[in-house]
Amino acid sequence: MKKTYMFLMTVLILILAACGTSEGEQDTTQGDETTEDSLTPPEVEVQFEGPLPVNEETTIKAVVTQGDKKVEDAEYVEFEIWNDAKGEDSSEKVKASHTSDGVYEASYTFKEEGTYQVIAHTQVGDLHTMPQKEVTVGEASADNSHDEANGKESSHDHGKGEFMVHLMTDNAFKAGTESTLTTHISRMESPFEDAIVRFEISSDQMDKHSFLDAEESEPGEYKAAHTFPSAGEYTINVHYEKPDEEIHGHKEETIKVTE
Structure with missing residues (x-):
């Protein structure tokens, strides 16, 4: 009787494990589909x-x-x-x-x-x-x-339009709080990847220009964190280059930093 009981319990555990695996696979598949849709370029x-x-x-x-x-x-x-x-x-x-x-x-x-x-x-x-x-x-x-x-x-x-540079100027920049500078760069409408990108920051409130090295987060998208010392207008000069291809360009934008 004891052997029969142990056998039935083993079968039940195997059935429950199989059901859990099936549901998990189904959920994973659905999650993959959602991720795939969201990654489709607009x-x-x-x-x-x-x-x-x-x-x-x-x-x-x-x-x-x-x-x-x-x-x-x-x-x-x-x-x-x-x-x-x-x-x-x-x-x-x-x-x-x-x-x-x-x-x-x-x-x-x-x-x-x-x-x-x-x-x-x-x-x-x-x-x-x-x-x-x-x-x-x-x-x-x-x-x-x-x-x-x-x-x-x-x-x-x-x-003239071979390189396009778009600095995200609509972001909320507040003095004394770390902000993220983001720029998108394309070459002939394709992401400009694996480039050396730096943000040059200047303002009447600064004694000298400061430079930030940006990292590529997505193809053609470059970011860097910075804390602006005070409120006012700042000039952001986006420098991009690929020395091995003799490419060097820049684009200036003005942003407003609030208190």
Whole structure:
């Protein structure tokens, strides 16, 4: 009788263990699926209501998708715009708002004719993308639209926009509290990986410039921690380089530090 009881207990324990393993495997699989979806890079299509006029308000749209889904809760979509004739240092940033079905819109007025670069800085979860679109404003824009409709593409030199640098200036920077400086760098719309990146920090409140070495946390994303001594405006100069490829560039941004 005792042997029979021990045998039944052994069988019961084996059955319970098998059930637990099966449920654990199922939960792990479901977790993997969620992680895989969240790692799918977002895709952004920049659209304009053209032809693009001078000194008239224009609507810029970005359609954000991730896999087969429309992204309606992106952390932010921000357009960076500059005239090629003036260079990237003259760029302006305009925040976009979500309307519906993954469409984010912003209004902008192009003040001069010419060729412009438009970058849609987009953050979805931990993933950042910044596709670039070149547009022509003014009388030439109608001809450009006609060429595109007939399958023709205008040729432009994209050399000025080979490297894109986006410093996260919307973060809350408080004096006396450790903050994280984050920049995203891309080369021809692909993450600029394995680079040497340093933040140069300067301000009227500082006796000398300070330099911080940044670490790459994600492909093309570089971070460094810093504590600002006091409130005010600071200039952050992002230096990026790859000496073996003779690449060295920089981009300046201004941030505000609060009490």
